[in-house]
Amino acid sequence: MKYMLLVCGDDTADASGMAPVEPWVEEHGVRRGDRLYGHRLRLPDRAVTVRVRDGEVLRTDGPFAETKEYVAGFDVVDCDSLEAAVRIAAAHPVATIGAMEVRPFWDEGLTEDAETAVRRLDAELTEAARARDVDRLTACYAPDVETFGATGREVRSGIGALRKAAEAWFATLTGPVDREVLELRVRPGEGSTFSHALVRIRGTRVSGEPLDRVVRVTTGYRDTGFSWLIAHEHVSVPLEGERS
Template identity: 65%
Template sequence: MKYMLLVCGDDTADASGMAPVEPWVDDLGDRRVRLHGHRLAPPDRAVTVRVRGGEVLRSDGPFAETKEYVAGFDLLECDSMEEAIEAAARHPVAGIGALEVRPFWEDEDAEARIRALDAELTSAARERDADRMTACYAPDATAFLDGRKHRGADALRKSFGELLTGVTGPVTREVLDFRVHVDESIAFGHALVRLRATRAVGTRINDLMCVTTGYRNAGLRWLITHEHASRTSEERS
């Protein structure tokens, strides 16, 4: 399960004797407990935004005037809250400030949503729907297909349209092996995909491709942002 550590500094604390944070980062990173993190600029560079009566109200500085402030964050993946607390207790700032440990919502299954996106791509190909296929990609996506580079939704839609108009009947996209690694707002997938179809001239397409895909969390859904497909074999009859 993922946990967010909010690293809270204290303006009144003496940080001169604080241990460096790098060993903590390196240790948890080597054990793949810490996934990501970063320092934040000091509170005097913050801007607080409110909207009241349709008017945007901006004020310089943090939301609350307090000696404690969020100085940074770390994203952990732990088996339990106890493990996350243990990691937080070892953070150097814990000795002079505080760390808030907060679990992520549990109703998000990013890998399942990515696999559903891949299933939608398969279904759209079978139904010969270039628009549905294109909708699986981000507007600024880049794809390397058939040895050609396609950048942007319009280029992808044209490529899919050319494929679909050049064949008759359904296009079968069979995913033989699909592995996904998710890291918060981005993900990477590796798959073996077999593409079968019959060309308008009567010859058959039977391509086995290695496909590497990059995904981005677009807020309400995941989208493909980068794809590279290389043919490993082709059979014609």
């Protein structure tokens, strides 16, 4: 299970005798593999606190609360139990002068793993194409998605541009659109994931001509914390006779 370790510094503590953090990172990140990633944070005087009240965005320079203790960084660990996460936190040098808050991630049983999410989104794209449902299709994408068309001449930024392109494309076709995935390879990652696919698109143009094209699709997905969404999509046409 994954745990977030919030590294809490104390601006009144004397850190001169604190052991360096690098050996802890080496031990738990490289040797043991418990630490997945982490980073230091700037001091609280660089923070910005954001609130929204009655539709108005209220921005305050500085931390959420005035306190001598502050979050100085974070680490994400993956271990078997809370007790194991506590032992890892206790070995962190900052624990000797500040504090380490250990908090489990939201129950992973309620969320999809990366590969399951990718395959679900891909199936949703197939059903959306068959139904020519633009709303259903765009729901699979992040608001700031960037997409690259098969011609390579156009880069579309944002969900609005994607929606307009999808509507224009569906307008050139009549009847259902058949989207057949010939090959799908998923490269799971932490927080982001990529897939590579060969997709066959078949349909009928409004002129009556048949459409039958195989395209290569490279897709980047982002874990929003609640679901996975497509953040990047690049469609290209394979060379003649190429299938992989």
